[in-house]
Amino acid sequence: MEAKxxxxxxxxxxxxxxxxxxYAYRRIGPQGGRPLVLLVHFRGNLDNWDPQLIDALAEQRDVITFDNVGVGATTGSTPSTIEQMAEDAIRFVEALGLDEIDLLGFSIGSFVAQEIALARAALVRKLVLASTAPQGAPGMHGWAPDIIGALGKPTTSxxxxxxxFFTDSAASKAAGHGVLGRIYQGRTEDRDAPTSWRTRNAQYDAVLKWGTPNFGLLQRLAAVEQPTFVANGDDDRMILPWYSHLIASLIPDAFVKLYPDSAHGFLFQHAQEFAADVHKFLDA
Incomplete structure (x- = not known):
């Protein structure tokens, strides 16, 4: 069989x-520079990243994806708090011997990224938050019923x-099916272990705790020192786009970009454009 x-x-x-x-992880791209560490979405493992996006990011930099504790092929039990997930991610970065990284978090991964930036500020140079919201924001106590009904079951069609992950437009739906093909059919051997039902429950518990309304917690983000790129689709029904503007207003050095006719999976639908934007931001 031809090597991929x-x-x-x-x-x-x-x-x-x-x-x-x-910890289970993958690493591609030119090494020797500052690595870009990625934190995946709810219930995601190494295979839930769109390879088109990862390849576009790895054209210019050292990219690392990994399974946090209890997820996929990584050992242990998935914790039920974002704070512990952040601590566990820091332990992984330390094990690799990395003193400074750039950090990209997607969805629940963006919650973890915020905590890492606050708990270990010296570790993170720049921060990319995709499909994100701040802790304690109103209306974030769990996903909407149609979303958790679709993505929170044992099997997702x-x-x-x-x-x-995509909008109702024909173009966005077509992009979504293309992403599905790349994620589920592109790699047929040595796939990551699937995430467990326990991981699903622990991560959703963490989402609920993160989203419990508490306006006082919003002030924590004033302590984020890193330049921050906040991004989302303009029609995300899982984490509404206005949260991107809210979080960017709370982080002192942050800016927002919303991508057209796209939703939670905007970074896959607009993989080349998003990767180019990430490179531009990290190289500035």
Whole structure:
């Protein structure tokens, strides 16, 4: 069988950390510079990243994806708080021997990224928050019923995935089915272990705690020192786009971009444009 290049052919690797966890990860792109570490969405594992996006990011930089504790092939039990997920992610970065990284968090991964930037500010140079919201924001206590009904079940159908991550337009739906093909059919060997039902429940517990309204918690983001790129689709029904503007107003050095005719999965639908925007931001 012909070997696949890029993220589809990236080998699964593991590393042991001081917290007793063995982390599963993949790493592609030119090494020697500052790595870009990625934090995936709700219930996601190494295979839930669109390889088109990862390859576009890895054209210019060292890109690292990983399974946090209890997720996919990483050992341990998934914690039920964003704070502990952040601590666990820091332990992974430390195990790799990295002193400074750029950090990109997507959805629940963006919540974790915020916590890492606050808890270990010296570790993160720049921050990219995709499909995000701040802790304690009103209206964020769990996903809307149609979203958790589609994406929170033991099995998600292609139609439900497209509904949750893309808009109702023909163009966005077509893009969604293209993403599904790349994610689920592109890599046929050495796929990551699927996420468990326990991971689903623990992560949703964490989402509910994160989204419990508390206006006082919004003030925490004034302490984020890193330049921050906040991005989302203009029609995200899972994490509404106005949260992007809210979080950018709370972080001192942040700006927002909303991508047209796209939703939660905008970074896959607009993979080339988003990757170019990330490169421009990180290189500035």
């Amino acid at each position: 290049n890029g993220y589809l052919g990236a080998p699964n690797q593991t590393i042991d950390a001081e917290n007793g966890i063995t 292609p139609e439900e995935y497209v509904y949750g």
